[in-house]
Amino acid sequence: MRIILGISASIAAYKSLELIRNLRKKSIEIFPILTENAKDFVSPLSVETLSENSLISKKQTHIDLDRLGDVLVIAPCTANVLAKCANGIADDKLTTTFLNFKGPKVLVPAMHDTMFSNSITKSNIDKLRDHGIYIVGPTEGDLACGDKGNGRMAPLAMVETCIEALSKNKIVLKQLKAKKIVVTAGGTIEAIDNVRHISNASTGRLGKCIADIACLYGADVHLITTKDEQPTDYRITEVMSSSEMRDSVLKEVTNGDVLIMAAAVSDYTVADFQRTKIKRSTNISLDLVGTEDILKSVASLKLKSGFPKKVIGFCLEDENLDQSAIEKLKSKSLDMIVANLSDNIGNQSRTIKIFTPKSSRPVFMSENKTVIETALSILENIVNL
Numbered sequence: 001m002r003i004i005l006g007i008s009a010s011i012a013a014y015k016s017l018e019l020i021r022n023l024r025k026k027s028i029e030i031f032p033i034l035t036e037n038a039k040d041f042v043s044p045l046s047v048e049t050l051s052e053n054s055l056i057s058k059k060q061t062h063i064d065l066d067r068l069g070d071v072l073v074i075a076p077c078t079a080n081v082l083a084k085c086a087n088g089i090a091d092d093k094l095t096t097t098f099l100n101f102k103g104p105k106v107l108v109p110a111m112h113d114t115m116f117s118n119s120i121t122k123s124n125i126d127k128l129r130d131h132g133i134y135i136v137g138p139t140e141g142d143l144a145c146g147d148k149g150n151g152r153m154a155p156l157a158m159v160e161t162c163i164e165a166l167s168k169n170k171i172v173l174k175q176l177k178a179k180k181i182v183v184t185a186g187g188t189i190e191a192i193d194n195v196r197h198i199s200n201a202s203t204g205r206l207g208k209c210i211a212d213i214a215c216l217y218g219a220d221v222h223l224i225t226t227k228d229e230q231p232t233d234y235r236i237t238e239v240m241s242s243s244e245m246r247d248s249v250l251k252e253v254t255n256g257d258v259l260i261m262a263a264a265v266s267d268y269t270v271a272d273f274q275r276t277k278i279k280r281s282t283n284i285s286l287d288l289v290g291t292e293d294i295l296k297s298v299a300s301l302k303l304k305s306g307f308p309k310k311v312i313g314f315c316l317e318d319e320n321l322d323q324s325a326i327e328k329l330k331s332k333s334l335d336m337i338v339a340n341l342s343d344n345i346g347n348q349s350r351t352i353k354i355f356t357p358k359s360s361r362p363v364f365m366s367e368n369k370t371v372i373e374t375a376l377s378i379l380e381n382i383v384n385l
Contacts, residue, residue, distance in 0.1 A: 013042045154232065165376060185211070186263055222234065
């Protein structure tokens with residue numbers, strides 16, 4: 001994979017160096033462009049050293065540039081560069097390249113909150129989206145001047161996910177635009193006492209990746225997760241226990257289009273929670289009781305109200321995986337189920353099977369694919385339901 005990376009004159013430009021480093025670790029080739037003012041924030045030598053490529057120069061033609069990359073990214077993108085891109089102004093190498101580039105284009109805004117909230121900037125972003133340009137961020141948080149607001153450059157992990165997702169050119173995912181999608185992620189935590197708990201090994205990585213990509217393609221995303229996530233340009237609700245996740249899910253799926261239940265929800269909780277630390281002893285017994293089945297509660301809600309329109313479940317088994325997935329699909333009235341073995345948890349590569357009510361055999365299978373490739377496949381199958 002190859003990308004053209006534009007860097008404009010934002011204080012967040014230093015983050016582009018870490019972005020370059022991370023992308024190069026994934027063997028992604030980078031062809032960098034710096035605006036003249038960006039050179040006051042990061043040195044050309046640093047960018048060239050980390051990217052292992054020279055800066056794109058004024059001597060290179062538009063045709064050469066269009067053939068260089070699979071995706072064009074401007075990160076960070078100032079209000080000034082964003083405005084030029086929105087209005088077709090091509091007065092330097094970066095904006096000329098942007099206007100000429102035929103592949104997917106991603107802008108990662110970074111600016112003060114007052115600039116981002118200005119109606120002119122909002123209008124420019126709307127115009128860019130109407131032209132098929134992908135916008136990632138900004139997010140809420142501390143700004144360079146000490147203020148707090150919505151202007152921080154999006155987390156690098158999210159930017160990287162979006163770049164890799166767009167390189168796969170899944171045009172079908174544009175059908176996610178404006179869909180209300182609720183995604184759950186992570187492993188729930190059931191308290192034993194005020195300092196101890198039982199949980200599982202889920203990292204929440206797949207659910208977060210699904211949320212990032214769905215948002216990139218224009219969905220109205222709400223992530224309900226047990227993990228401490230950085231602010232993003234979609235809503236995040238952090239929960240701990242299975243009961244907290246159930247309450248959040250049932251609240252958020254009202255009038256929703258899709259629920260993607262990627263979280264690893266505990267099957268059991270502790271019957272007698274102790275408000276103070278249990279003293280250590282040689283042996284201790286825990287009285288465990290079953291948790292409420294969230295998907296069954298959602299199925300009941302859907303039967304009464306018709307929402308959410310599509311419910312996607314996950315099945316994790318080590319034996320009789322296909323049979324278990326089909327049984328769960330039917331018993332919980334799911335529209336689709338993603339089946340995987342327990343060694344998928346926390347793994348960088350995933351092997352999955354996807355079942356729908358239309359067939360007793362998998363409608364999709366993939367083996368040893370990255371988390372991003374897996375997330376893309378799941379979303380593509382949802383769109384095709």
